[in-house]
Amino acid sequence: MTQEDVVLPAPREAEGRSEAEAGEREPLLVVEGLTKHFPVKGGFPIRRTVGQVQAVDGIDLTVAVGESFGLVGESGCGKSTTGRLITRLLEPTGGKVSYRGQDISHASRRELAPIRSEIQMIFQDPYSSLNPRQTVGKIISGPMEINGIEPEGGREKRVRELLEIVGLNPEHFNRFPHEFSGGQRQRIGVARALALEPKLIVADEPVSALDVSIQAQVVNLLQQVQRELDIAFLFIAHDLAVVRHFSQRVAVMYLGKIIEVGDRTSIYTRPRHPYTHALLSAVPEVAVGEDSAPQRERIRLAGDVPSPISPPSGCRFRTRCWKAAEKCAAEEPPLVRISGNHEGHLTACHFPEEPTTEARDEDIVLDPALAALEDGGEG
Amino acid sequence: MLRFLLRRTLGSIVILVLLTVVAFLLFFGMPRDPALLMCGKTCTPDALENIHRTLGIDKSIPEQFWIFLQGLVMGRDDFAQGPCPAPCFGYSYHTNEQVWSTLMDRLPLTVSLALGATVVFLFVGLGTGMLAAWRRGTLVDKSFTAGSMVLSSMQIYFLGPLALAVLVYQTHLFDEPRYTELTADPVAWFTGLIIPWVVLSTIFAAQYTRMARSSMIEQLQEEHIRTARAKGMSRRYVFFRYAWRGSLIPIVTILGIDLSSMLGGAIITEYTFGLPGLGHLAVESVQFSDLPLLLGVMLFAAAVILLCNIVVDAAYAFIDPRVRLS
């Protein structure tokens, strides 16, 4: 059964909300100056904290009711940590996470309990996030049990309903996770997240462990759930195309900071931060059915992301940036709307790029090996 | 890495001191009076007092402990039996011998037994285990695996007397187990210990066969093994250079545990073959409520275990650069 066949119970809102409209709705989640540092132990003879992994270092973001907000970045940029801080699986070192106006950044278990049911999480690995010894019914009704919720018609009826919503056979509630394929298991994860009728779902790389054809099934399911149940999403992923497809607004993270944020059209067609340019230009694209692919800029950075233990001073991207100047090392660029940006499009850069992704006169190749090989080939 | 080992050593010393405190309090803080035992049937309060004084247990417990610690570090001469150089655990209640020299008397036997057996079981166990892994799924593998299952379920008190009966008393193929100093007569040392070695190592070897086999097989499934094969290295090379190195980690871990427990005294083996080593000594000290001796044996065994742990950690670092460089 595919999700196309599924009839959802009473959709609260018709689909097709415009991007601008989404931005104007009341904020559900407000994150201000969120910071998480993990201590690094070392030293002699007594082990002590000798440094901090600055996993997340002062980020601000707002997710509106029913909005899908995307968080992209490469490994080590702090996007997953951000997700865990918002769901309070981790406690922030600093800053504030407010849900519906209530500060939950340091809330106790008891204070969190009512909110926990409204903020749910979907994880990357559908294999390890489901208890193999529990039936699917038990897994999905777990959150209801913990929170002492007795839905109308009983939990089993609700479980069947949820299985149907996520496109699984409701008769399978007595089966175990290993009897399902990877994509089906991720559907079980979605059903579990939906069990308490959440208002916000934090989805951390929900499709990256799945095969391409299955990925699309799960993306569609999440999109349908998001629209029809009016659930806000914080969609965390490294795949830029998937994030673009799913999110109305997108934030790009680099080394614990948000370096650019805006609505999806702005970020993907009018990026200003050099790192966003580099990211987009690195995505390999298929031009299907076209005679020639549209010419995009080619930017090849050198090396990998530096360690978040001792991030570069000033602008954190400057060590890999072709525009870096003295100012970049001395001064951290604020995340602001720079001239030429649409409303709501903020960029943290002293020397922003032109708002286009079209091919440049000359490729930017910072990788020394590539530069050497390419020069040698020409000359 | 050196820092890490130093830290482990310091930590071990702290543990040892704590252990000394606990053990001392347990033994000497007990309501039971060891003097009563020594005083015999014709005991008078005066005689008892006298014994208390000679044993040094007329003082308060903290005072006694302080004296004990001082003795460990600097030695003591307040014993009636004579001076007691550091490390001084005092004199045995039972034999009136210095505890430390008793320990040192018994140690060579225990070390000989443990190291000899280790050499044998490592050689046999790892050899058969690796051969089984090399020929995985063949008859060789299956018979080694089955054999090791049977042997590892054996017990020393079964195999030991059996070996004695068959190999020594019936066929006279081997000498009766007996300990001779290695320096005195190497041949007698060897022939006297060969049966205990074989029996002890049979049981351990079986365990190492299984462990070596399974950890080799696990290593051979690692991706870097496939890479090494893909660049044209031969199966033999990959087996001995790449897989072997990784399979050593679990083996060293278990070896550390086994070796430390054997060096602390292989009680059953020593009793089975009538060899008076440290294990024997431990049992004797319990039998005679010989508190100084018991404390000495216990702390010595603990020190051996901690030392083995440090050696194992150092071995990890030697085997795996990821440990060394982190």
Add this chain to the structure above:
Amino acid sequence: MTTVTKEAGAPVPAGAGAFLSVRDLHVSFRTEDGVVGAVDGLSFDLERGKTLGIVGESGSGKSVTNLTVLGLHNPMFTTVEGEILLEGQELTTARESELERIRGNKVAMIFQDPLTALSPYYTVGRQIAEPYMKHRGASRKAAWERTVEMLGKVGIPHPRERAKDYPHQFSGGMRQRAMIAMALVCDPDLLIADEPTTALDVTVQAQILDLLKDLQQDTGSAIIFITHDLGVIADMADDIMVMYAGNAVERGTVDEVLRSPRHPYTWGLLNSMPRLDSDPATPLAPIPGAPPSLLNPPSGCRFHPRCTFQDRVGGGRCVDERPLLAPDRASACHLTADQKRTIFVEEIKPRLG
């Protein structure tokens, strides 16, 4: 060769000019649950200096095929039938010592995860030098010089010092560069890259892909590039082979396959992938269902249980009869050539716009 006239036919004899030629390859594993037919009648050719991209999802047989080329399958549980000809030399029946001479020398491989694919116990330099010493008989010193040269070439800064480091001291991208250096140290004629960038970040992936292309320009070796990502293939390959459930279902040059794909599975893949320029309002059109178990593969066309076009073939042919893949530009599907063209132009392409 853009139009295909012969849609059916038995495997043709090995291509004369081909450097690597695989004919009717069958690979099956014995498992506890039964026999898994991982590759089922695969044929392809590869010319010198060309790049063949093999696309497929997990279980499509794309990795198995290439392990079999190098004889790296476990012979105890695996049955291999068919021909693998490398410069005319039959590899399926070659002796182990013969294969060892080829591996890392004439044919080299790089793998997906460079952290697990490099041994943690030896320095990067030693692992690169090993095959050079073995295949070229080079001295330790000469091999070390060559290692440093290769590390420099793939863009590792301070190669002489870094060669003495262990893999865990390298970053992910640097490790994959070291893997490439190791694979290319003996100037192989064929490089098999099995998902070499899947574990990497996108900016690093772009560096590595370009590096592979540039190095190929430099050395002229052929590449078999295995991936699940059509975007990567479009960027890297000259020819594409799409695999599904142990079969090749479509083949052609990159231009041919991406400009006018002809197999419903290829269409499904394209429809499943969001792109940077697709309309976000159009929902993705996933392939329904999940890939089949190869313990018990579907009859006829292995894709038929997930195919939405089988009613247009009629006569139950999709269920009963296995569609064959003709050589050159072809797709293994019972739809007629006209149907394939019309369906793509009228139903698939508009969605992608």
